[in-house]
Amino acid sequence: MLHRFVWLLGACLTSATIVQAQVKPTANYSKRISYQNGILTFTPYASNIVKITYKKAGDTLSENISDAIIAQPAKAAFNYAVAGDTVMIGNVVLLGTHQTEEGYKGFQFLLSANEMLFGGGERAIPLNRRGYKLNLYNNPWYGYAEGADNLNYSVPFFSSSNGYGLFFDNPAKAYVDLGKTQSNVLEYGTQSGELNVFVILGKDYSSLLQSYHQLTGTQPLPPRWALGNFMSRFGYTSQQQATDIARTMEEEKMPFDAVIFDLFWFGDSIKGTLGNLDWVNKKKWPQPQTMVQQWKQKNIQTILITEPFVLKSTPNYAAARQFTAVDSNRNPYELTDFYFGNGGLIDIFRKDAQDWFWQFYQKQMHLGVEGWWGDLGEPEKHPDNLYHSLPNKGNGRLFAANEVHNLYGHTWTKMLFEKYAQYYPSKRLFSLNRSGFAGSQRYSIFPWSGDVSRSWSGLKAQLPVMLGMSMSGVPYVHADAGGFAGGEGDAELYLRWLQFAAYTPIFRPHGTALYQVDTAAFSYPSEPALQQQPYKDLVRKAVLKRYEMLPYNYTLAYRQAQFGEPLVRPLYYQFPNDTKAMQVQDQFMWGDAILVAPVLQKEAPHRKIYLPEGEWYSNNFNKVNGGREVYLKTTLADIPVYYRAGAIVPLEDMRIGKIATTADFKNDSLLIIHYFASDKPSEYTLYEDDGSSKNAIETHRYELITIKANPTDKGYKWTFSSNGGNYVGKPAVRRIKMVVHQNKIAPKSLVIDGVMQGLGNLGNNDFSFDINFTGRTAEISVD
Secondary structure (H helix, E strand, C coil): CCCCCCCCCCHHHHCCCEEEEEECCCCCCCEEEEECCEEEEEEEEECCEEEEEEEECCCCCCCCCCCCCCCCCCCCCEEEEEECCEEEECCEEEEEEEECCCCCEEEEEECCCCCCEEEEECCCCCCCCCCCEEEECCCCCCCECCCCCCCCCEEEEEEECCCEEEECCCCCCEEEEECCCCCCEEEEEECCCCEEEEEEECCCHHHHHHHHHHHHCCCCCCCHHHHCEEEECECCCCHHHHHHHHHHHHHCCCCCCEEEECHHHHCCCCCCCCCCCCCCCCCCCCCHHHHHHHHHHCCCEEEEEECCEEECCCCCHHHHHHHECECCCCCECCECCCCCCCEEEECCCCHHHHHHHHHHHHHHHHHCCCEEEECCCCCCCCCCCCEEECCCCHHHCEEEHHHHHHHHHHHHHHHHHHHHHHHCCCECCCEEECCCCCCHHHHCEECECCCEECCHHHHHHHHHHHHHHHCCCCCCCECCECCCECCCCCHHHHHHHHHHHCCCCCECECCECCHHHCCCCCCCCCCHHHCCCCHHHHHHHHHHHHHHCHHHHHHHHHHHHHHCCCCEECHHHHCCCCCCHHHCCCCEEECCCEEECCCCCCCCCEEEEEECCCEEECCCCCEEECCEEEEEECECCECCEEEECCCEEEECCCCCCCCCCHHHHCCCCEEEEEEECCCCCEEEEEEECCCCECCCCCCCCCEEEEEEEEECCCCEEEEEEECCCCCCCCCCCEEEEEEEECCCCCCCCEEECCEEECCCCCCCCEEEEEEEECCCEEEEEEC
């Protein structure tokens, strides 16, 4: 529940005169006041969003190098009050600024006793981050599990149970103390750059997150194939091995849409090869273009890994030196203690360096490569005496690594997005990268959660990681399904992980499978087709579930792009007035219709599940009442999933062998609509387009089908309507099968557009029927 309250500042207010003011819209938008030996500036971006900037006299490292904000200042009125050093905007109380002995400068804010704080990016800690001191520094953590508090992707955005959000728009090395040192103080500190904070006021978590997306942008639509299954491991060491495993996937009827190649595509060893950026071993990779094109003919895409380091042992090192980061004397900086070998780091902030790097991407795209995987993008090795050039910032001065660290992966992804826009303007980018910053989502980043332990604790860690990132405005975070590092060959763990992953933004089994390349590392196949029975058949069911849900999942992607809605949501987001939901850490909502409770313990006989208020339908479609905990007996066949009463869920017709890739859905006009009956009206809008055109939404090349459900005295009535949109591949006739889950008596009649239909396929507790939807409306009633 979001608490509304009145601040009682006590002595803070009695010792100073309170100045209250309303800032009205003006031509220059901003209001400036003298404050603590400097200037405090208020700039409105909306009626509920105000940027506060502080600049102390003599501060020379105060540039704003972030490009996170795309919104413009607005002519909006807002209220604030000042009492000495205390500044109030809404229910946000700024206590003052501070400077530490270590050189950090920052803000301090007042916290109330029971206030909860969420967000901050990728952390395997409780969703309520109150009581933690967190580094804002993108950090690789090999083999992490529960308790890892500082992972690869930090986002300095936090939302409060008191109805506000704070976004610190600065990518420099920083920290935020969420009441750990002083229980009633939130303290932010940064080493460099502009000292600012965006104050966002909202009525609930949804409005706060949508306001944040208003500032930083939403994620564009992914290519539809990105919502399928990926064949991936660390790593495929030859063309023969990769094609053999792909063939096995096909023979075992395991759908997959892409093959991802780790670093062995450009070298034979883990060390010494970063920077080759080509298929250098012609014996192991004799015909890469043929391989890529043969897969493309089957609608299977190829994704290659790249890293931003170029090692001395590679043929590109000499040419790369002029494009790498430098030392304080502007000489190329050589890393001499890097795990992978000595070499340089590409200065990704320079346009000429981006152009040099891009030529290697373009060469592979000419072969047919479709997507990209950027690894080590924190950057993994980034010493503080290394410097970058930001030509348009800082009057030509060099920026130390710590000043730009969190912006590196973001700029790398932005580079790809802009190059795609230039050279492939109709193509949607798919870019895996484990690091970024606020705003990276608008450049089509699909971050994974790093090198997670292949353990039950690693699996459990994915819920706070994924949910925390989603509430930080990063919608497509996901894990190496099955786990990446270490392990014991636990087939049940692999199964449970993939069952969970079927309800996450990206479904990508991936793990260490080095075998003879590194016999010291534990290897386990990450491909579903290579699992042993009985797990192979059970894993296939999870893969097919992913494909079955494509219409629902693709519509979630549309709602993120258009409205800033998260795909995956903690219960507190969906049910903000439910105090019990606030405490649930091991369940989540997939969209607004489906509640998912992953099985997170080995050989767990039961699963305790909290169902929020309302009515719910279980996996077997039995209706149960919410507002309570239930205990469900577990089976290996699936994980507990509940559908909200009133939900309308579109699914694909899935039969083993019918679907090989998401491309098989393009011209299939059969759509199965599941309606989970309720005594209240409900509505759902399905989004469809060609699955690939970059600007489908902007150019109106899509269709929206709205389904409204209304209960009647004896049955149900549904209305289907279309916006009349068109796109390449749109079915001329939309054949729809309705499946209605309900507890009423068997229906007596079925009427479609006023015409009585036969009753042969109508049953007692659930029933289905077909309609041909050719126009803009269709009306169906069952009594």
